[in-house]
Amino acid sequence: MRLITHLRHVDLAVPDYDKQRDFYAGVWGLTEVASDGGISFLAAEGSPEQYVVRLRKAAEKRLDLISFGAASESDVDALAERLRAAQVQIISEPGKLDTPGGGYGFRFFDLDGRTVEVSADVAVRKHRKLEAKESVPVRLSHVVLNAPDIDATRTWYETHLGFALSDTLAHPRMGQVMHFMRCNPQHHSMAIARGPHTSLHHVSFELRGLDEYMYGTGRLLRAGVRMIWGPGRHLAGDNTFSYFLDPHGNTVEYTTELEELDEDTWHPHVHDFSQPEVTDQWGTANPMNELIAKESFNDVDRGVFVAPPV
Known part of the structure; x- marks a missing residue:
């Protein structure tokens, strides 16, 4: 049974945080919705997701995590139980998230060692229908x-x-x-x-x-x-x-x-x-x-x- 519904966001860590932030919030066309001491959350104008890219200032460039959505808290719990039974390495147990929009989720490593997050009940962001010739990401x-x-x-x-x-x-x-x-x-x-x-x-x-x-x-x-x-x-x-x-x-x-x-x-x-x-x-x-x-x-x-x- 499939418990994942969709891709939520991709989180990147970079040494030159200011330059990266200027690129994504500038020419690339995302909208910064929150920032806090070396972390920036960037949304797409047409998306109900709170953010689609998170940037973090760090000494080394890396992929911080990939986040997927689930339909409900019970699906998050069921997936965590399934992964635990399969001896997948859990990073954080299911619980309340303190990122923009909140929600309920957990993190684990995939086969190759990437951090993956699955979450549900994240608040929907106020978004809009893009107009003709608007060339920013939906x-x-x-x-x-x-x-x-x-x-x-x-x-x-x-x-x-x-x-x-x-x-x-x-x-x-x-x-x-x-x-x-x-x-x-x-x-x-x-x-x-x-x-x-x-x-x-x-x-x-x-x-x-x-x-x-x-x-x-x-x-x-x-x-x-x-x-x-x-x-x-x-x-x-x-x-x-x-x-x-x-x-x-x-x-x-x-x-x-x-x-x-x-x-x-x-x-x-x-x-x-x-x-x-x-x-x-x-x-x-x-x-x-x-x-x-x-x-x-x-x-x-x-x-x-x-x-x-x-």
């Missing part, structure tokens, strides 16, 4: 994680958190390189990419529509933000993509029109990543190459099996 779309053994990580998320496989990217020489995983009808809320080490691959943000996605892409280019790949349209998930680097070298994406699946009838596909129309149906993006791939490997994550201090 909501958080998905997160992609690098893992040395993508099959083991996929199995862990299927077994313990009820994720389902939507599609896989494979290459004739390299074998399988990415699993797209869902926790609701959205094609993927998370994907697992094959990388040399555990790290963040990219964080993706949904724009209002194609026009807004292109306006946003252009706005970032005019602001001098480095685009590493795009604009284009993937085959798996059928979503658009423009990938940029934030000031600390994390890959962040503007996307729109991610596919919604009929979960009862969907069967996963294996797409050949070496075919150009698989990476980009439109043919408008710069070709995928080893240099682009290396950018998405990111730095070795210093937060593996180390719970964030807050």
Whole structure:
């Protein structure tokens, strides 16, 4: 039984906190809703989530945690009990959360040592419908994680958190390189990419529509933000993509029109990543190459099996 409902937020720790905060609350288009001595909570204008990105000032860059939602406190408790029985390492027992919006949740390590939080009953943030040509994120779309053994990580998320496989990217020489995983009808809320080490691959943000996605892409280019790949349209998930680097070298994406699946009838596909129309149906993006791939490997994550201090 699936107890996870959706992706809530992705939390990052960075040494140059001010520069990172200026980027996300500035050109990237998020709204700072709270800050407190080296921690900033940033919301997306169209999202009911209290925040979609949390930034924390730290000596070392790391992924602090990934947060998923659950439908109720009893589902949070049931998931904690399930993980405990499976001897998953629990970081904090279910209880009241003191982050914006409150709620009830707990934290644990996944197979690769990432901190994961699951919460319910978080207060809904007052949000709004974005207008035509507003090129700021509506909501958080998905997160992609690098893992040395993508099959083991996929199995862990299927077994313990009820994720389902939507599609896989494979290459004739390299074998399988990415699993797209869902926790609701959205094609993927998370994907697992094959990388040399555990790290963040990219964080993706949904724009209002194609026009807004292109306006946003252009706005970032005019602001001098480095685009590493795009604009284009993937085959798996059928979503658009423009990938940029934030000031600390994390890959962040503007996307729109991610596919919604009929979960009862969907069967996963294996797409050949070496075919150009698989990476980009439109043919408008710069070709995928080893240099682009290396950018998405990111730095070795210093937060593996180390719970964030807050």
